[in-house]
Amino acid sequence: MAPTEGEKLTNATSTVAISGYEGQERTCYCGELDEKHVGSEVVLMGWVNRQRDLGELIFIDLRDRTGMVQVVTDHKRSPESFRIAKKVRSEYVICVSGTVVKRAPDTENPNSSTGMIEVMADDIKVFNRSKTPPFVIRDEPEPDEGLRMRYRYLDLRRLPMLRNLELRHKATLAVRNYLSQNGFWEVETPTMTKSTPEGARDYLVPSRLDPGNFFALAQSPQLFKQLLMVSGVDKYFQLARCYRDEDLRADRQPEFTQIDIEVSFSDEDRLFGLIEGMMKHLWKEVLGVEIAQPFPRMTWDEAMARYGSDKPDIRFGMEIHDITGVVRESGFMVFKSTIESKGTVRAICAPECAGMSRQELDSLAAQAKEFGAAGLIHLAYLPGGEVKSPVRKHLSDEEISGIAHATGAKEGDLVLIVAGPFEVAVTALGRVRLSLGDELGLIPEGKYEFLWITEFPLLERNEEDARWQAAHHPFTSPVTRHVHLLGSDDDSVKSQIRARSYDLVLNGVELASGSVRIHERKLQDKMFRLLNLSVEEAEEKFGFLLEAFEYGAPPHCGIAFGLDRLVMLMAGAGTIREVIAFPKTAKATCLLTGAPSQVSSEQLEDLGLSLKLNKERKTCK
RNA sequence: GGAGGCGUGGUGUAGCUGGCCUAACAUACGUGCCUGUCACGCACGAGAUCGCGGGUUCAAAUCCCGUCGCCUCCGCCA
Numbered sequence: 001m002a003p004t005e006g007e008k009l010t011n012a013t014s015t016v017a018i019s020g021y022e023g024q025e026r027t028c029y030c031g032e033l034d035e036k037h038v039g040s041e042v043v044l045m046g047w048v049n050r051q052r053d054l055g056e057l058i059f060i061d062l063r064d065r066t067g068m069v070q071v072v073t074d075h076k077r078s079p080e081s082f083r084i085a086k087k088v089r090s091e092y093v094i095c096v097s098g099t100v101v102k103r104a105p106d107t108e109n110p111n112s113s114t115g116m117i118e119v120m121a122d123d124i125k126v127f128n129r130s131k132t133p134p135f136v137i138r139d140e141p142e143p144d145e146g147l148r149m150r151y152r153y154l155d156l157r158r159l160p161m162l163r164n165l166e167l168r169h170k171a172t173l174a175v176r177n178y179l180s181q182n183g184f185w186e187v188e189t190p191t192m193t194k195s196t197p198e199g200a201r202d203y204l205v206p207s208r209l210d211p212g213n214f215f216a217l218a219q220s221p222q223l224f225k226q227l228l229m230v231s232g233v234d235k236y237f238q239l240a241r242c243y244r245d246e247d248l249r250a251d252r253q254p255e256f257t258q259i260d261i262e263v264s265f266s267d268e269d270r271l272f273g274l275i276e277g278m279m280k281h282l283w284k285e286v287l288g289v290e291i292a293q294p295f296p297r298m299t300w301d302e303a304m305a306r307y308g309s310d311k312p313d314i315r316f317g318m319e320i321h322d323i324t325g326v327v328r329e330s331g332f333m334v335f336k337s338t339i340e341s342k343g344t345v346r347a348i349c350a351p352e353c354a355g356m357s358r359q360e361l362d363s364l365a366a367q368a369k370e371f372g373a374a375g376l377i378h379l380a381y382l383p384g385g386e387v388k389s390p391v392r393k394h395l396s397d398e399e400i401s402g403i404a405h406a407t408g409a410k411e412g413d414l415v416l417i418v419a420g421p422f423e424v425a426v427t428a429l430g431r432v433r434l435s436l437g438d439e440l441g442l443i444p445e446g447k448y449e450f451l452w453i454t455e456f457p458l459l460e461r462n463e464e465d466a467r468w469q470a471a472h473h474p475f476t477s478p479v480t481r482h483v484h485l486l487g488s489d490d491d492s493v494k495s496q497i498r499a500r501s502y503d504l505v506l507n508g509v510e511l512a513s514g515s516v517r518i519h520e521r522k523l524q525d526k527m528f529r530l531l532n533l534s535v536e537e538a539e540e541k542f543g544f545l546l547e548a549f550e551y552g553a554p555p556h557c558g559i560a561f562g563l564d565r566l567v568m569l570m571a572g573a574g575t576i577r578e579v580i581a582f583p584k585t586a587k588a589t590c591l592l593t594g595a596p597s598q599v600s601s602e603q604l605e606d607l608g609l610s611l612k613l614n615k616e617r618k619t620c621k
Numbered sequence: 622g623g624a625g626g627c628g629u630g631g632u633g634u635a636g637c638u639g640g641c642c643u644a645a646c647a648u649a650c651g652u653g654c655c656u657g658u659c660a661c662g663c664a665c666g667a668g669a670u671c672g673c674g675g676g677u678u679c680a681a682a683u684c685c686c687g688u689c690g691c692c693u694c695c696g697c698c699a
Contacts, residue, residue: 054662055655070659090649107657115659132650135632138660143632146691199699219699246698247622370624370695460699473699575692586692 019045024095024125031067033114037100042119044069045127047157048092049137051085058085062096062119063137065162070109070118071096081124091130091137097123145577149591152582164579167286168567172239174285175259178278184235184261189224191217191241196541198474200244203254211608217243220560222473223545225262226517229556230548236262239563245588250575251509251565254588259512259566262558267516268502271557272297272452275504275512279450287570295450300498303453304423308346308430310456313508315449316442320429323347323417326402332394334377338419346418346425349407350436353414354380354388364432368418373428377417381409434508448569451505455479458499459530461491467532468494472501474527474542476515486526494530504559506569514559521549 019026027043046064060071075082088094098121109115134150135143137157142148148155155161176186195202195216202216218224221240228236238260245254263271276293283289296314303312306319324345327335335345350356356378365376379400380388387400395403409415416432418425437443458478460471470476477500478486485497501515518524524546528538538546564576577583584590604610 050659052658052661053655054658057656057658059658059661061659068659072657074656104657107659109659112659132631136649141633144628144691146628147632149691196699200697222699244698247696249698250693252698470699476699585690587690591691 021045021095021127024097026095029066030062030064030069031114033069033100033117033119035102035116038102038117040100042098042100044071044096044098044119046094047130047137048088048090048094050090051088053086058082060085060088060094060096060121060124062094063157063159065159065166067113067159069114070112071098071121071124072118073121073124077120078122081121084124084126085121088124088126089130089132091133093127093130095123095125095127096121146585146591149583149585152592156581161578164567164571164573165581167571168563168579170286171282171567171570172563174282175237175239175278178281179235179237179261182235182274182277184237185233186238187228187233187236188238189218189221189228189240191243193218193224196223198469198541200246203243203245206607206609208606219244220258221260222475223542225260225558226475226545226553226556227548229262229264230551230553232264232554234264234554236260248584248586248588250577251562251568253564253576253580253584255584256576257563259561259563260558261514261560262556264554264556266555266557268454268500268557271514271559272502275559276450279504282566282570283448289448291448291450295452295504297452297454299455300453300457301455304426308426308428308433309508310453311503311505311508311510312430312451312453313434313437313443313449314451315444315447315507316437318348318350318433318437318442320346320348320426320433321407323403323406326406327395327399330395330399332391334375334391334419343420344422344425346429347403347407347415348429348433348436349409350414350416350440351410352412353436353440354382354412356380356414364416364435367435368416368428368432371428371431372420372424373418374420375418376428376432377419379403379409379415379417381411381413381415383411385411447507449507453503453505454501455498456501456503457495458482458497458501459494461495468530470527470531472499472513472515474531474533475517475524475545476501477518477523478527483523486523486530500557502559504561506566509565509569510562511566511569512559512561514557516555516557519549519553519555521546524549 024043024045026045027041028037030044030046033042044062044064046062049061049063049068051061052059056075058073060073061068062071073082073085096119098119100117101120103109103116103118133154135147135154137154139158139160156165179186192205192215195204195214196219200219202219205215205217207213207215218240220242221238225236225238238258240258240260241255242258243255246252248254261275263274272294276295279295280291280293283291298306298312300310303310305322306312307314308320322344324339327345328339330336338345361376361378368376377391378389379392381404382388389395392400403409403415403417407415416429418428420428457471458476459468461467462469479498479500482497485493488494499515501513503510504512518527525535528535533541564580567579568574568576571579573579582590582592589596
């Protein structure tokens with residue numbers, strides 16, 4: 001029964017359609033109610049979070065996506081609603097009509113945002129009953145993640161999960177508004193497209209009308225967005241679904257969303273300004289947080305040298321130091337032979353860790369080895385001036401003090417050293433740095449440290465088939481000062497060429513990645529030669545794009561954000577699964593739907609496919 | 622492809638150096654009582670062949686092998 005008398009609330013969050021069902025009109029959401037509404041008649045619809053039956057008095061915590069409010073039923077005031085409330089159980093879907101009243105002074109609940117008021121029920125209608133759910137819908141503790149996935153619709157009913165979905169909505173809306181206000185058009189591109197041999201493994205879609213041929217699900221809209229630049233779209237963006245058939249991680253799903261952006265007649269400085277503005281807008285609109293601009297920039301070479309990572313977490317120090325010069329003349333064989341074989345010796349200083357136990361040191365050494373280091377040497381600068389180390393006797397006093405000077409180590413500190421090839425030494429120390437930073441509590445919470453990493457290597461060595469390939473993609477421009485090196489056959493020269501590519505890093509997470517593209521055919525041909533791609537191969541793989549470039553391609557550049565990671569960081573979540581409504585498991589399955597699953601032989605027949613599986617697996621149903 | 626962690630009533634955990642385990646605790650669930658609870662309380666009750674398969678043993682939740690599922694990391698992710 002809808003209230004017809006008294007002051008009626010209008011729905012605060014919706015200006016057009018007010019929810020209603022069979023004559024009942026919802027007046028507001030549970031979480032919106034506060035003392036301002038005292039005296040109002042309200043109609044609420046939602047789920048029973050909990051019913052507390054005190055005999056002659058029953059409380060119901062009613063929950064919807066905004067929060068909870070306490071409903072009271074008194075057998076004298078409304079015998080009928082009292083009778084219904086008696087039988088109501090958790091997760092029943094009900095409609096409550098009643099009056100908002102201020103709670104008596106000693107019955108207020110300061111732990112609830114609606115705890116100053118409650119709703120005296122005049123009428124309760126049960127829309128639906130519920131089986132006892134497989135887990136209780138509450139914030140903590142979380143049930144096993146497999147169970148959450150299996151019953152994701154119940155997991156999402158938990159308010160922290162609804163908050164995450166809301167946050168994601170607000171973030172994407174803010175992105176769309178910002179880019180639109182800056183002259184960008186959102187253009188959709190195909191998800192079913194042409195398989196490209198470079199890059200990640202493709203998800204394939206067989207063609208029924210062209211049996212034997214396959215589409216690939218787009219790994220990104222890369223080629224299409226460059227075509228749109230040739231088309232004169234000028235400023236493009238898209239919230240694009242992308243698909244990559246690679247193994248999963250906490251921050252990687254096989255299908256994910258990119259904020260894909262491309263601009264004509266632009267360059268790094270202009271694009272960075274645009275993106276920094278977008279981040280500022282996002283943080284302000286969605287989190288209410290001001291972030292400092294401009295973001296610092298660091299070349300890839302500098303990031304590797306100082307942090308041993310191309311996505312450094314700069315929320316704390318403990319940087320890597322080069323101590324090669326200090327130990328160049330060392331009698332210690334490990335240092336000597338490393339330096340002779342053109343390696344390097346690097347160190348970090350862990351503050352106040354001189355007393356670290358053997359077990360902790362072993363664990364750090366194990367981590368360093370996992371990333372290729374031959375070992376991890378430690379020097380404990382003990383209070384009093386003594387230095388304790390397994391290699392103490394191999395090092396001179398000058399070396400000991402030189403290392404302290406180079407790393408800034410003081411008495412009570414621990415210096416950790418890796419000797420080896422540059423990338424091995426710094427990445428191993430980079431990992432040790434991160435794990436120590438975490439263990440020592442050096443990483444501040446609630447801080448957002450953005451950082452641009454620029455000038456990545458243009459090429460990288462594929463160890464499997466010993467050839468050079470594009471580190472970003474084959475259309476990435478080299479930096480102007482290195483263009484003349486493109487013709488070189490020398491591997492060491494090739495490894496030194498830097499690209500006009502960049503990443504945006506936030507708190508040690510790669511948020512976005514992009515580059516200035518090659519728009520001149522001549523330079524592109526040079527690039528293909530460098531990649532050992534013949535004209536024919538390039539033609540077969542990207543012919544349509546190269547052809548497009550013959551008809552007047554503007555200079556252009558772009559960037560793509562991992563939306564899931566962005567929202568994850570904004571939500572303070574530990575994995576992107578927390579901000580994806582229906583995520584996949586680590587084995588890329590969906591526990592809710594059971595996908596992937598077998599298909600009928602008729603479906604295969606239509607597609608001209610037959611299965612050939614080993615290991616006695618059943619072919620189809 | 623590789624390494625590790627976890628798997629015990631519906632849920633979250635304890636037990637896991639083999640035996641008083643006829644598996645404990647909390648919570649959820651059912652019934653009853655209770656007019657100010659909000660983690661309501663109290664009483665009673667039901668609920669588990671300890672992921673699955675095999676082995677060792679007089680005896681296995683516990684040890685061993687295999688397997689499945691979930692998670693984390695390496696490889697992989699232009």
